[in-house]
Amino acid sequence: MRFLSLALVLTISLTNGGCDDRLPIASHTMFPKGFMFGASTAAYQVEGGWNADGKGMSIWDNITHVHPDFIRTYQNGDVADDSYHLYKEDVKALKAVGMQLYRFSISWPRILPNGRINQINQPGLDYYMNLIDELLANDITPIVALYHWDLPQALEDIGGWLNPDIAQYFEEYADLIFKTYGDKVKWWITINEAWSVINGYGSFAWAPALNLHGTGDYLAGHNLLRAHGKAYRLYQRKYSHFGGKLSMAFCGAMCLPASDAPEDIAAAERCYQFSFGWFAHPVFKGDYPPIMREMVDRNSKAEGRNVSRLPYFTQEEINEINGTVDWFGLNYYTSMMTKNGITGDNPSTLRDTEMIQYWDPSWPSTASDWVKVVPQGIRVLAKKVKEEYGNPLTIVTENGYSDHGDRDVDRIGYFESHLAEIRRAIYEDGCNIVGIAIWSIIDNFEWKDGYTVKFGIVEVDFNSPNKTRTLKKSAYWFQNYIAMHKLIQ
Numbered sequence: 001m002r003f004l005s006l007a008l009v010l011t012i013s014l015t016n017g018g019c020d021d022r023l024p025i026a027s028h029t030m031f032p033k034g035f036m037f038g039a040s041t042a043a044y045q046v047e048g049g050w051n052a053d054g055k056g057m058s059i060w061d062n063i064t065h066v067h068p069d070f071i072r073t074y075q076n077g078d079v080a081d082d083s084y085h086l087y088k089e090d091v092k093a094l095k096a097v098g099m100q101l102y103r104f105s106i107s108w109p110r111i112l113p114n115g116r117i118n119q120i121n122q123p124g125l126d127y128y129m130n131l132i133d134e135l136l137a138n139d140i141t142p143i144v145a146l147y148h149w150d151l152p153q154a155l156e157d158i159g160g161w162l163n164p165d166i167a168q169y170f171e172e173y174a175d176l177i178f179k180t181y182g183d184k185v186k187w188w189i190t191i192n193e194a195w196s197v198i199n200g201y202g203s204f205a206w207a208p209a210l211n212l213h214g215t216g217d218y219l220a221g222h223n224l225l226r227a228h229g230k231a232y233r234l235y236q237r238k239y240s241h242f243g244g245k246l247s248m249a250f251c252g253a254m255c256l257p258a259s260d261a262p263e264d265i266a267a268a269e270r271c272y273q274f275s276f277g278w279f280a281h282p283v284f285k286g287d288y289p290p291i292m293r294e295m296v297d298r299n300s301k302a303e304g305r306n307v308s309r310l311p312y313f314t315q316e317e318i319n320e321i322n323g324t325v326d327w328f329g330l331n332y333y334t335s336m337m338t339k340n341g342i343t344g345d346n347p348s349t350l351r352d353t354e355m356i357q358y359w360d361p362s363w364p365s366t367a368s369d370w371v372k373v374v375p376q377g378i379r380v381l382a383k384k385v386k387e388e389y390g391n392p393l394t395i396v397t398e399n400g401y402s403d404h405g406d407r408d409v410d411r412i413g414y415f416e417s418h419l420a421e422i423r424r425a426i427y428e429d430g431c432n433i434v435g436i437a438i439w440s441i442i443d444n445f446e447w448k449d450g451y452t453v454k455f456g457i458v459e460v461d462f463n464s465p466n467k468t469r470t471l472k473k474s475a476y477w478f479q480n481y482i483a484m485h486k487l488i489q
């Protein structure tokens with residue numbers, strides 16, 4: 001027995017780079033009983049059917065049609081995985097792997113073609129009802145996001161997330177969604193990655209690509225938070241009898257200090273507060289992170305502005321937004337080294353943060369230019385979330401590895417190492433993480449990278465009329481991994 005234990009200790013410390021060999025052994029081989037495994041997708045990335053059965057146009061339909069060169073490969077999501085017609089194939093794939101959760105998003109313009117409640121597209125409502133029923137029939141729990149970036153173009157035409165009225169439009173949309181699916185769906189995400197949504201306003205990274213850096217991004221973020229707050233309070237008022245749990249899915253690259261110097265540690269902390277904290281602080285604690293308020297106010301004043309570029313909430317809004325998450329949706333792909341310094345457009349959120357970021361050259365690359373493999377970052381992030389927000393119930397709502405269809409074995413390594421760090425966060429740091437929905441079940445439309453960058457554990461033949469789904473090695477790896485865990489559940 002002793003020899004066996006010693007061998008296990010050695011294996012664990014070796015596979016973890018030997019950075020901590022004081023770990024208890026058994027606890028690190030398996031997740032706790034009840035831990036849930038699943039996978040994620042987003043409407044625009046998989047559905048296709050861009051104008052099917054009365055769907056309205058989204059900002060992604062529009063930008064990819066008006067500016068095909070917005071996508072590096074000149075591709076678009078018109079057909080994608082055709083999940084609008086083939087959702088049963090997706091559920092089959094989830095079931096084959098043994099997934100217990102499926103996190104997907106609802107396309108706002110598929111339900112409300114012009115964004116507003118006065119025109120409801122019944123086939124759109126039916127589509128998600130069928131998907132939810134198919135999942136439940138297969139014992140797969142849905143986690144549903146109301147917004148994963150595909151804003152109705154009709155709402156963008158009146159300012160999109162820059163228009164304060166959008167909070168009310170979002171509330172109306174949420175009302176319809178909760179009313180329609182609330183008895184079947186218990187896990188909700190209002191906004192997926194608000195920090196990415198704002199980059200559509202503050203840069204050219206995503207639709208609507210307005211590039212209003214340092215102004216439009218703060219304003220969009222402000223209205224995203226107001227919209228989230230309204231949707232949450234609405235659920236409390238009208239739908240609490242359904243017993244659902246609401247969250248946002250938070251994101252950012254985890255910011256690791258580049259050195260032990262206090263100014264670099266402070267820069268990494270600012271980096272955290274300007275990404276995860278920007279949205280998590282208001283919904284957990286009320287109002288923006290104090291450091292964010294201080295930096296943007298100071299710079300705005302120095303620029304001769306009499307109003308801060310970071311808008312102020314009214315007290316009523318703070319109260320509405322404060323305490324509006326029942327769980328923490330944690331998206332993690334990568335980390336960045338962060339040190340003190342000034343760079344970035346003037347003005348911009350990057351410049352306001354006063355940091356310089358880079359990737360450690362030792363971190364392995366992926367097919368995505370923004371993802372390096374840094375498994376330890378997810379543990380640091382989980383611990384930070386625990387400390388900042390009182391150890392909320394947490395589900396990792398995205399985590400995944402991209403290749404060009406050529407490095408699926410490295411994908412397995414990515415998941416192995418990240419799952420190991422999540423177990424450490426649970427057992428060593430006491431983080432309340434109860435599940436993971438990986439990105440992604442199937443290869444799909446990877447935004448500006450089109451279909452050439454693949455995150456799926458299931459391959460999709462985009463050239464076949466049926467978009468044939470084929471399990472990759474990583475899918476079989478997950479199948480075994482989950483089956484092993486089901487033995488203890």
Ligand SMILES: *[C@@H]1O[C@H](CO)[C@@H](O)[C@H](O)[C@H]1NC(C)=O
Binds near residue numbers: 057062065066153
């Ligand atoms: C894109 O949106 C603009 C503004 O609504 C509209 O005028 C235009 O026709 C749309 N273009 C396409 C190709 O969808």
Ligand SMILES: *[C@@H]1O[C@H](CO)[C@@H](O)[C@H](O)[C@H]1NC(C)=O
Binds near residue numbers: 285286323
């Ligand atoms: C948010 O709510 C908590 C708990 O009620 C309270 O302690 C805190 O002061 C509120 N935050 C703000 C900014 O009002």
Ligand SMILES: *[C@@H]1O[C@H](CO)[C@@H](O)[C@H](O)[C@H]1NC(C)=O
Binds near residue numbers: 307
């Ligand atoms: C800021 O300055 C503008 C233009 O000078 C003025 O119209 C506005 O009233 C000022 N706002 C505040 C809050 O002082």
Ligand SMILES: *[C@@H]1O[C@H](CO)[C@@H](O)[C@H](O)[C@H]1NC(C)=O
Binds near residue numbers: 464465466
């Ligand atoms: C596509 O699916 C249809 C219906 O399931 C089937 O009849 C057909 O043979 C499939 N085609 C290919 C090329 O696999």
